[in-house]
Each structure stands twice: as structure tokens, then as C-alpha cells.
Amino acid sequence: MMINKRMICLSLLAVFGLAGCGGNEFADLQRFMDETRAKPAGKIEPLPRFEPYEAFTYSAASLRSPFQPPIRIDLTQRQRGSQDIKPDENRVKQFLEGFNIESFEMVGTLSNNNGMQALIQGAGSVHRVQVGDYLGRNYGRITAIQESRVDVVEIVPDGEGGWLERPRTLSLPERG
DSSP: OHHHHHHHHHHHHHHHHHHGGGSSTTHHHHHHHHHHHHSOOOOOOOOOOOOOOOOOOOOOTTSOOTTSOOOOOOGGGOOOOBSSOOOOTTSOOOGGGGSOGGGOEEEEEEEETTEEEEEEEETTEEEEEOTTOEETTTTEEEEEEETTEEEEEEEEEOSSSOEEEEEEEEEOOOOO
């Protein structure tokens, strides 16, 4: 019976407590909502239409850089190619042979017991090369590495069925 009296007391207390919450405390909120609903509805502008993006394909990557001076060829002393000089077509190509030699820049050297190696920047990263490695699309083979330059000999066609050896140099740029 005692539990029953407690339950009744708690129930009555809860009812009286909730009755105090039933006042008209939200009249100002209700009035604001009614005023807002009475105003004319706004108009939302439609989203702007964007033209679809068209990717640009750069097609001049294999050409000479416009920032490099052109190679001068003296036509009066034109060399004739030789049938004895020709690239080794059976050799497995190295990674750096897939890029133009103009895209490479010498950035430093390393020296150890095995000799001197050059650090060449190009093709997205820095590569370590040594004498005998190949780079560039014209069968360029590294013939010498010095502290400030890398000597390369390329084998290029002469246009008449023969091949010419063309020396090239990658120099370490001077830092000011």
C-alpha cells in the first residue's frame, strides 16, 4: 500500500508540474511565424549553367623549347654521314631515352669508389647517371662526366641514309 501512495504522489506531482508548462509562453513565436508566412514568398534564382571543361592537349612537347637557342648548321661545311656509324637497334632502351635531351638539366655530381656520377633533372625527378648510360631520343650516350658538365654523343641521321655523331653537353648552371 505504501508503494501505491508513493506512485499516486509522484503522479500528482508530475501532473501539476506539467500543468505549469501549459501557459502561453510561445505567443510571440507564434505571432512571428504567422507574420513570416503572410509575407510574399521570395524567388530563388536558378543555378548558372557552366560550360563543360575541355582538356587542352599540349602537342609541342617534342619540339625544341622556344627558350633554347636554335642550333646553327653551316651548310657550306656539311658533314656526310657514315655507314659505319649507326645506333644499336637490338639494345634494350633505357628510361631516359624516352625524353628529349633539351628537357634535361644537370644539377650536381656524386663521386665514390666506382667513379663519378651525374645528377640529371628531367622526366619528373632527379636521376643518377654514369658514363655509358643513354639519354635523349637520338641515341645519346654519356661519354664523360666532369664536376660541371656531362658530355654526350648523339647518333643522328644525316638525311641521306647515313648517320652522324653529334656531341652535346649538359652543363651545371651557374648559381649567382
